[in-house]
Amino acid sequence: MSVSIYQIAKEAGVSSSTVARALRGETKAVRRDSIERVERIRNIAERLGYEQSWKAKALSSGRTHAIGLVNSHSDWIFEGVMGEIASSFTDALRDLGYHLVLVPLDEEGGWKELLTGGRLDGIAILHHYPTEGQGFLEKCELPTVLLGDDTDRSAPQVVFDDKQGAILATNHLIDLGHREIGFYIEQGAREHHSVTDRIAGYRQALKEAGLGEGTVWRVTEQELASRLVDRDPSPTAVVCYCHVEAQVLTQTLWRSGRTVPDSMSVVAFNDLPQVTYMNPPLTTIGYDTRLSGVTGARMLASLIRGEQPPQERVKIPPQLVLRESTSPR
Numbered sequence: 001m002s003v004s005i006y007q008i009a010k011e012a013g014v015s016s017s018t019v020a021r022a023l024r025g026e027t028k029a030v031r032r033d034s035i036e037r038v039e040r041i042r043n044i045a046e047r048l049g050y051e052q053s054w055k056a057k058a059l060s061s062g063r064t065h066a067i068g069l070v071n072s073h074s075d076w077i078f079e080g081v082m083g084e085i086a087s088s089f090t091d092a093l094r095d096l097g098y099h100l101v102l103v104p105l106d107e108e109g110g111w112k113e114l115l116t117g118g119r120l121d122g123i124a125i126l127h128h129y130p131t132e133g134q135g136f137l138e139k140c141e142l143p144t145v146l147l148g149d150d151t152d153r154s155a156p157q158v159v160f161d162d163k164q165g166a167i168l169a170t171n172h173l174i175d176l177g178h179r180e181i182g183f184y185i186e187q188g189a190r191e192h193h194s195v196t197d198r199i200a201g202y203r204q205a206l207k208e209a210g211l212g213e214g215t216v217w218r219v220t221e222q223e224l225a226s227r228l229v230d231r232d233p234s235p236t237a238v239v240c241y242c243h244v245e246a247q248v249l250t251q252t253l254w255r256s257g258r259t260v261p262d263s264m265s266v267v268a269f270n271d272l273p274q275v276t277y278m279n280p281p282l283t284t285i286g287y288d289t290r291l292s293g294v295t296g297a298r299m300l301a302s303l304i305r306g307e308q309p310p311q312e313r314v315k316i317p318p319q320l321v322l323r324e325s326t327s328p329r
Helices: 005-012 016-024 032-048 054-061 080-095 131-140 162-175 193-208 224-229 243-255 273-277 289-304
Strands: 066-071 099-104 122-126 144-147 157-160 181-186 215-219 237-240 265-269 283-286 313-316 319-321
Touching (some): 080 099, 122 131, 157 289, 162 193, 162 237, 181 193, 237 243
Parallel strands (some): 066 099, 237 265
16 A cells, blocks of 8 residues: 555654655755754655655656656567667766656557646657647647658658768778768668658769769668669679678678678668678778767756757767778779
8 A cells, every 4th residue: 555645754753745845845944943854854755765756756846757758669660779878878867867758659549648637747759759649649749759760851850861871881981982872771671751861862872972872772682683683784892781781792792602892882871780700800880879878868858958059950970980891892
C-alpha cells in the first residue's frame, strides 16, 4: 500500500501542506527548529517508503521530467547509427535531470495517451517523422525536436549532412583515379531524406568532375549480380547507401570470384564497429553520433525552459574514415 503525505503529516505532527512543502524543497527555513522539522519530515518519509507519483511531481513543479522518444519502428531505436544516437540522447537527458519514455506508434493509438494529460515535458522524434501521426503531434503542442529527420523544417532538428557525406565519398574515389563510379541502394530501403540527399551529393560530385550524372542502382539483393556486378563494363568503384549494401556487394563479388578492392573499390555510409571486421575493413562516411544525441537533448531542454536554442537546425558534418576497401584505379 502506498504511503500518503497525510500519514507522514500525522506521524510528524504537522499539516499536510507543511509536509508537501518540505518534500518539494520549497522551505526557507533559517531557524534551527524549522530546519530540524524539515529534516524530521524527510526522515519519516524515507522510513515509511514514501514515493512521490509523477502526477504529484507535475502538480507541484509543473514538470514531470519525462521525455518521450517517438518512433514508428523499433529497429530505428535499437540498431546501428540510430541506436547510438538514442543512447547518447538518453545519457544527455539524464545529465540534464530528465528520463526517457519510449513512445512507439501503434495502430491502436495507445501512444496518444502518453502525449496528453501532462505526462511528458517534451518529445523527440527519431529518424522518421510519422505522417500518420503528424496532425496529432502538432495538436499536442509539446516542445519537440527531430533527430535524424528534416521532414518538418519548422521544427528544431539535428541531422547529418548526408549530401556533403556523399560528395566526400565520391570525391575520394575520383581522387583515386576511378571514373566509372556507381551508387547502390537496396530496393527495399526505407524512404528517408538521407536517400535523396546521398544520391544528390553523389551526382553533384560526378558533375563537378565532368563525369556525368552516374548510375544509381536501386535493386534487390538477388538482382545485384546481373544489374551491377556482371555489367559490361562494370563500375570500378561504388558508393553504397549504407554498410548493409556494402556487405551485400562484397559478398556478391566474392561469389563471382572477385574481391574488394582489386575488382571494385567500395565506400559506404555508417561507421559502425562491425565494419572494421569486414574483409577487407570498410572505408566509410561516419558522423559524430554522440554529438547528435547530446545536441538534441540540450536543444529540447532549452525549449522546455521556454528558451530559444542557439541553433534551430544543426547539421553534423561527415568524416571520411579510410580503410582497405578502396584503392587506386
